[in-house]
Amino acid sequence: MQFEVLARCKTTRARVCRMKLAHGVTMLPTFMPVATQAAIKGLTAEQVDSLGVSLLLNNTYHLNLRPGLQVLNEAGGAHKFQGWQRNLLTDSGGFQLVSLSKFTTITEEGALFSSPFTGEPTMLTPEESILIQHTIGADIIMQLDDVVSSLTVGPRVEEAMERSVRWLDRCIARHEASGKTTTQNLFAIIQGGLDPVLRDKCLDEMTKRKDGVAGYAIGGLSGGEEKDIFWKIIKQCAEKLPEDRPRYSMGIGFAEDLLVCVALGVDMADCVFPTRTARFGVALTHGGPINLRLSKHAVDLNPIDPDCPCPTCKDGTSRAILHHTVTHETSAAHALTLHNITFQAQVMGRARTAIMEGTFPEYLLSFFKQYFGDNGYPEWCVNALRTVGVDLLREGGKVISGSGAKWEYAED
Amino acid sequence: MAMTTTGTVNEMIMSSVFTLTTPLSRRFGPRLGQLLSKRSGTPDQVIETPSFVTSTSRGVVPHLSRDHHRATKAIRWANVPFETFLEHNPPVPTLLTGANPMHNFLGFVPGQHLLSLCIRDPADGREMPPNGNKHTSAYCLRGVRKVSPENWRTYVEACQPDMVVAMYDQPFTDPPYSQKRLTKSIERTSAWLADLLLSLQSSQSSRHRPLVLVQMAGGTNIAARKAFSTNLTDILYGKEADAIAPLTCLDEGVFGYTFDLVPLRQSLDPTTPDSPTPTADPTLPDPVPSDVSTQSCVQTTQLIPFIQASLSSLPTTKIRVTHTARSPHEILRLIQDVGIDIFDAHWAQKAADVGVALDFQFPVPKHGATTRRNGKRDLGHNLYHSQYTHDLCWMASSFSKERPCTCLACSPFSPATRIEHSIVDHDSQDPIASNTQKPSFSRAYIHHLLHTHEMSAHSLLTMHNLTILDEFFSGIRSVLSTAEGKSFFVEVDRFVDEYDETLEVFDEARLLWREVDLARGKGRLAREKSKQTQSTLGTAIQG
CATH class of the missing domain: 3.20.20.105 (Queuine tRNA-ribosyltransferase-like)
Structure with a gap:
């Protein structure tokens, strides 16, 4: 090596x-x-x-x-x-x-x-x-x-x-x-x-x-x-x-x-999380996970993320057709797996670029803001990042306790 | 001396043509043709016939991601049963706007993939509530839906497929059907066809107008089938004529004829399984996955008279389509004795679902799959079998020992481009050259994937089986084009002598499929399991 x-x-x-x-x-x-x-x-x-x-x-x-x-x-x-x-x-x-x-x-x-x-x-x-x-x-x-x-x-x-x-x-x-x-x-x-x-x-x-x-x-x-x-x-x-x-x-x-x-x-x-969650119909995005089984996606003709470079999004695969096929057709699992692996690679790739360019703290702030937005920042992330000199609450924001993992829950 | 289907429907439909390229001496017999499909704003697409249409489930080719269905050159024409979209009202595909809406929604490429729409899945023979004068019953996950002729033309107009099967009255109640029922079926099918033709003609929209296929009605009654065909070519007068003007008869607006074999088989042999009801009790073992077409004991020779009866009075120049032929043997007989131009790939795709890698060729090659006790060679390999555990060969040896098949499983390529996720990623592109051929995936690898319940096995098998099927049709066309018709008949006999038509290898694969499912599929939902018992394509998704 x-x-x-x-x-x-x-x-x-x-x-x-x-x-x-x-x-x-x-x-x-x-x-x-x-x-x-x-x-x-x-x-x-x-x-x-x-x-x-x-x-x-x-x-x-x-x-x-x-x-x-x-x-x-x-x-x-x-x-x-x-x-x-x-x-x-x-x-x-x-x-x-x-x-x-x-x-x-x-x-x-x-x-x-x-x-x-x-x-x-x-x-x-x-x-x-x-x-x-x-x-x-x-x-x-x-x-x-x-x-x-x-x-x-x-x-x-x-x-x-x-x-x-x-x-x-x-x-x-x-x-x-x-x-x-x-x-x-x-x-x-x-x-x-x-x-x-x-x-x-x-x-x-x-x-x-x-x-x-x-x-x-x-x-x-x-x-x-x-x-x-x-x-x-x-x-x-x-x-x-x-x-x-x-x-x-x-x-x-x-x-x-x-x-x-x-x-x-x-x-x-x-x-295994990004590939496993794909098979259950969850797409990972910079705004948080999206559960495509929810009926609110049934007529949504937008892709998961229009800016995502993965084959699924680049092709304009709509949330509606993913909703129609997810958990029924293996090809929907493939489409989401392609997307989620790309998402993970993108999160880490952007970190590499930011570190190279000296803007990693800013990347952390903007990522967390977009990902947790109004829901509130997980307290443990705030605590952890403070010890390395990044304050997620620099511009204010809500904090939530517990694991804070973001999820789009099933209806009813 | 090419003969062309000439409709006078309108300029847009006129632009797509089906041309027979072999001199047609007889009404029934093998023939070569060319389907030239035109669609504004996209390159022309040519499909040489005899050829096949790829079956879809819920609008997608089972197991294939979009990059895979595009890279699989064998997929030129996809048939989409619309009924699953009836779960939502209005159906989601009808909400799309812009050019090529249905192509875009499903990821098919205009000019590369001809897209046809029909209402019901032609492989689904389950019992259904009766149709009415103003509706046909269709099946979706939320239950049975009624589709009216008006619904159907609205959907077709919104989806703009390249081709559409007119709504037809196929009873899926218990056969046999009375003469009265068959008469009704003929009348409804004619009326619904007229309705569609009329709406396509009067449509003010500048949208793409699809070619119309008609399902040949009449069931297993020769006289009824002939009567239906006569209906199509009868010159209409008075109000009826005004309704479809400038057409003089229904047949003028029809691009081709289609024959669903499942209802014919069920009618001829009531013991033919349709879609066995899945076991409701999840503690009971799953039924072995079955297939309507392969489990019927109805012989091809029994089907032929009915197909011929329909075609006996119709123009010979139009394209002829059948759905759910059960084996290459049946395909060859239907080409030889009828002159069918298009078949579906249902049986080959179903083989991929149960772990069979096809390995056969026409004309019969030197190498190929194993020989069984009855002296016949298998059409493929049951890759579940332990004999493949150490087999590092590529899937099909029919072509030669030196050359793998051209599918992405046997001839994979390194990607043409890779996504770069950071400004330093260019460094990690080496050492692999882009777009270079890689070694084949081996039988041993796919055997491993099948036994570990990995979905990739079915992706690889689907691409492979469609490609082998494509080679099969290409072999048929080359025998038909290079020699006198006679040598085709000789080669068909050789093929039938050589390959096992009982498809034992499929049955063996289904049994092993079930064993692995019982051993590894604990996490599956019962609802998903039921899918494997139906004749519809695709396997359940492992959680």
């Missing part, structure tokens, strides 16, 4: 970086759409490419089950299998083991779970996870970590954090022995739950291992914790992580979350 910081915001901690991997350059900050099963839902690799996306995420747990490593090997890796010629990131598979299987037990050796095929006890070790990710062949691979829910409290959180550090060592050893360090890049995952002391300890340990690590992820968040705790952990981690490594915040996808994280120094994020 070649990693270079091109510009820094003079007010916030936001930055623009150039990350060169084996399959090309990805400019940061960026949002990574999730192609769990080696496909962005409903789209082809060429369509995703045309939207200006240069980094996708595949899920190791899923690809290991299907199509399986033998097929991926025969195909020459996941890039070739799915026809994706740009950069790819795989997770370690650990998160799904915990979230999808009730019977997983964690031992020092690895994660013990019952095989979805045979029901037999199967062990996923840090070494095995790296081996699987080598076969998949993604440009960025993740260490196996000991994941606990962000709502967990007590000694289990500390145990998981410490084990994650030990497993990182095993992952580094396995990765370096493979001779794949020039084409694949290992990221560490900072754990420690919602406890700043544990997070600090983890940061210390993992940054010591910087030579074996190409980048850092902030894990164990986005699990239903208080937003005011969430951003504080992000800020703490981003501040302490080395300048010359990319920082990846896992599972973040709402526009306001993305921009706050960028302002706090995060470079990358991923989430």
